[in-house]
């Protein structure tokens with residue numbers, strides 16, 4: 600019996616959500632008095648694979664098969680399920696990222712396993728039960744679900760668990776999978792990046808703006824603030840519907856759900872459908888000229904005032920802080 604964690608990479612580099620997920624999986628392994636093994640698929644340097652030991656995985660299975668260098672949903676799920684079976688893993692942990700959302704249910708089917716996706720806390724293992732807290736109804740509620748299957752899958756929401764360094768370099772072992780041609784019916788031939796900006800679903804800082812910005816011509820200050828902070832930009836639905844901003848920035852019930860450490864909402868009213876996608880942010884700052892705007896009810900910090908006066912002042916404050924530090 601062991602715990603297996605899938606460590607996702609982007610262009611050969613591990614993301615922050617990978618370190619969160621491995622730290623989380625290590626704690627789950629400790630809870631179950633067992634060991635943690637990681638599995639990496641793709642082109643990652645030996646040094647980076649070894650470094651995973653620092654986060655608690657003494658062993659890393661490395662799959663460097665040429666066919667698997669780019670992400671193939673069905674094939675990756677097969678490899679992870681195969682590794683879980685060979686390692687005797689009773690719990691498989693992965694990030695509830697864009698990739699993880701496609702992989703987790705497929706792995707669950709292959710292993711006949713129960714799945715807790717959108718997990719936000721460590722499982723409770725009291726009285727021999729295995730109960731996982733997860734977000735539900737587009738982040739408007741939490742659900743506690745009990746996994747009763749022999750093998751259990753947990754997909755952890757980004758920014759839900761801290762990164763913990765507690766180990767020494769891992770042993771890296773090549774893992775050759777029994778790849779199946781039927782897993783390669785859909786292949787990625789080319790990836791053309793629309794932008795090289797911070798990826799919104801995994802961003803730690805988000806600067807988001809709504810209809811209060813009046814028009815697309817006023818977004819320069821939103822982008823400047825985001826650039827200064829190293830934040831991703833986001834927007835409300837009507838803003839992307841009107842074509843002021845691209846659809847991939849639309850946050851909420853019908854858009855992307857984010858869970859950053861800091862969400863700055865500028866000129867957004869805070870309709871329930873918008874809040875559904877941002878309510879698991881750690882700190883919410885709202886800038887709105889209407890003191891009755893619903894967003895203030897969920898804000899940690901609120902500034903009542905005109906965005907066109909406040910945002911330039913914020914930009915100056917961040918610039919001056921950066922030049923003095």
Ligand SMILES: Cc1cc2nc3c(=O)[nH]c(=O)nc-3n(C[C@H](O)[C@H](O)[C@H](O)COP(=O)(O)OP(=O)(O)OC[C@H]3O[C@@H](n4cnc5c(N)ncnc54)[C@H](O)[C@@H]3O)c2cc1C
Pocket residue numbers: 808809810811812834835836837838849850851852853854865866867868869870871872873876886887888889892904905906907
């Ligand atoms: C089925 C359904 C699904 C939906 N899904 C989503 C979703 O996923 N995401 C989403 O965002 N919405 C969604 N909506 C729409 C949602 O109900 C709201 O209409 C929308 O979120 C409002 O966007 P907004 O806050 O940008 O605009 P508004 O409601 O027009 O609010 C603009 C805000 O800006 C403030 N403001 C104006 N001028 C200034 C200024 N100069 N300085 C500071 N503040 C200013 C105003 O006080 C106001 O609070 C959905 C609706 C439905 C029916």
